[in-house]
Amino acid sequence: MDTAQWSRWWNRARYRIYAPVYDWLAWPLERGRRRAIEGLAPATDDRILLLGGGTGLDLKYLPAGAQVTVLDAVPAMIRRAKARTRRLRITVDAQVGDARALPFDDDAFDAVLLHLFLSVVSDPEAVLAETARVLIPGGRASIYDKFVPEGEAPSLPRCALNPVARVLFSDFTRRLEPMLSGPRFELVEHRDAGLGGLYTASIVRLRAEAGS
Secondary structure, eight states, X not given: OOHHHHHHHHHHHHHHHHXXXXXXXXXXXXXXXXXXXXXXXXOTTXXXXXXXXXXOTXXXXXXXXXXXXXXXXXXXXXXXXXXXXXXXXXXXXXXEOOTTSOSSOTTOEEEEEEESOTTTSSOHHHHHHHHHHHEEEEEEEEEEEOOOOTTOOXXXXXXXXXXXXXXXXXXXXXXXXXXXXXXXXXXXXXXXXXXTTTSEEEEEEEOGGGGO
16 A cells, blocks of 8 residues: 555545534534635525545535535544434435545535645545536636645744654645645635634635636
């Protein structure tokens, strides 16, 4: 097993372990999650994809009537997302899949949510490439996560915690801007999303020429 394969295996294994308590662990991040979706301003007739959707914590903030798909690599997470849809009495397509090779057609979605995911997944650039493929030209993506601010070096606490954090949760030292440096996306909005600026909410739009 090479490094990339091990990383993918470990991501799935650790989130399978976390699945029963994930909602409790993620509770402090709810305010930022809600603010991120408010910034995206999804419409009632949007087709929305939740990538790395976990237990479906974003679902209650989405508009009624939207066509929603949840995809996660961990079956235990998808089972809990399906249970959440039953509690919320909504219809959602929740399925297991690989965000680096999405099982959807080109131009299939109006909006994509990438919440607490790009700092976890082993190949975020591949995820963004697939996000661009399935978005319509001009489609939007909401990125809510913890990135090192542009133009700043990672703080000493980030660097000190990162070796353990990368094994247990996610990478504390990733930067958003290099992931968006290609021609596909333009940054529309970027704001503080809580915990003293550690988390940010960004809205990016797929350039029309990128989707053509």
